[in-house]
Amino acid sequence: MEQYLKLLDFWNKALKSDEVYKINGKWINDDNFNSTLKKYINENSKVLDFGCGSGWALIEASYTTAFKKGIGIDQSINGIECASKVTELSNIKNIEFIVGDQNCLKNYQNEFDFCMSINLVDVLPDNIIYDVLKDLSLAVKPNGYLMIAINPDFSFEFLQSIGYVKKDCCIYKDSIFRGNLKTNGEWINIFKQYFEFVEYKEFVLSEREKDYPRRMFILKNF
Ligand SMILES: C[S@@+](CC[C@H](N)C(=O)[O-])C[C@H]1O[C@@H](n2cnc3c(N)ncnc32)[C@H](O)[C@@H]1O
Numbered sequence: 001m002e003q004y005l006k007l008l009d010f011w012n013k014a015l016k017s018d019e020v021y022k023i024n025g026k027w028i029n030d031d032n033f034n035s036t037l038k039k040y041i042n043e044n045s046k047v048l049d050f051g052c053g054s055g056w057a058l059i060e061a062s063y064t065t066a067f068k069k070g071i072g073i074d075q076s077i078n079g080i081e082c083a084s085k086v087t088e089l090s091n092i093k094n095i096e097f098i099v100g101d102q103n104c105l106k107n108y109q110n111e112f113d114f115c116m117s118i119n120l121v122d123v124l125p126d127n128i129i130y131d132v133l134k135d136l137s138l139a140v141k142p143n144g145y146l147m148i149a150i151n152p153d154f155s156f157e158f159l160q161s162i163g164y165v166k167k168d169c170c171i172y173k174d175s176i177f178r179g180n181l182k183t184n185g186e187w188i189n190i191f192k193q194y195f196e197f198v199e200y201k202e203f204v205l206s207e208r209e210k211d212y213p214r215r216m217f218i219l220k221n222f
Contacts, residue, residue, distance in 0.1 A: 004128055007177045008075055008101075011123070015054055015079035022089040026063040033203040034064055036218065040145045041065040045113040048073065050105070050136060051120030055083025058095055061116070070095035071112075073104060102128075105135040112139055115146045119214075121187075122150040122180050125170070129180070129190065137194040137221055146195055146219040149203070150187065151179065152212035187217060195219035 028034065041047060045067040049058035052072030062070055072095065074080055083097040098104070115136060121129050140146055156166055164171040164178065171179040182190075188197050198220050202213035 003177045004125060006175075007123065010176050010178075011053075012076040012078050015074075015076045015082060017054065017078070017082045020082055020085040020089060023059055023063075023086060024090070026060060028060050028064075028205060030203040030205065032201040032216070033205075036147060036201060036203075036216065037061050037064045040147070040218070041067050041114050044068055046111060047071070048108070048112040048115040048139060050074075050102075050115055050117045050132070050139075052083060052097065053079045053119075055079070055086060055095075055097055057116055057118050058097075059083075059087065059090065059092065062092055062095055067114075068094065071108075072097040073100045075099065075101045102132045102135040105139040108139045110138070110141050113141055113144045115140050115144070116149070117146070118149040119151060121148060122182075123178065124180060125177060126180065130193075133191065133194040140221045142221055144221045145198070146221065147216060148187075148191065148219065149214055149216045152209070152214055153184075154212060156181070184215065184217075187215075191217060191219050195221055 041061065043066045047061060047067050047070040049072040052058055052074045055072050058070045058072045072083055077099050080097045080099045087095055121132065124132065136146060159171055164173050169181050170177060171181060184200065191197060196219065198218040201216045203216055204210050204213050
């Protein structure tokens with residue numbers, strides 16, 4: 001529990017930003033990312049971005065598909081403050097950002113047609129991953145979709161070279177839990193306890209990421 005509280009504090013501090021920018025439109029060119037949003041979101045969809053950080057993915061989704069309503073939730077007060085300011089500056093009216101963790105999903109039972117959660121589960125310890133997945137399965141409508149994206153499959157040698165220490169398939173930096181290393185098969189086996197596995201894709205947000213693409217799992221609620 002102490003490790004979990006430390007990592008929440010780490011992410012809250014990491015997301016503090018004094019500068020906010022107006023976003024004028026789409027910036028992601030990746031076909032897999034864009035076609036996935038277009039495939040699973042339509043104009044009537046209610047969309048959740050859980051663990052949204054400073055909100056880039058929900059903002060990008062709002063420029064990619066014309067959904068009805070989007071809600072971004074993150075435990076980081078700093079992340080949500082930044083996301084809310086950017087949204088206001090960018091004059092986006094159909095999304096809002098809320099401070100909260102998986103416990104606040106109880107206020108949204110069977111509510112979302114599509115949920116995305118980007119780079120969240122792979123920064124959490126196993127017991128919290130199960131809590132989050134269970135609560136997401138209640139918040140997403142039956143037959144609704146969940147897109148879970150995680151970090152690239154970096155080699156441990158690379159992670160070690162940038163200062164991470166490995167213990168029991170997890171990585172730490174400065175004694176803070178920073179990553180849960182699992183193979184794609186291990187992730188899918190966990191996800192399948194709460195959702196049906198639909199498809200796996202990879203995407204990159206920049207040229208630099210091309211050698212190590214981010215991993216994306218599409219899941220369907222029972
Ligand atoms: C690696 S960041 C990713 C943020 C964002 N999705 C992105 O892609 O930039 C992990 C995020 O998960 C949030 N987080 C961690 N545990 C959480 C929890 N239990 N409930 C809600 N948010 C959580 C952190 O505050 C942080 O914003």
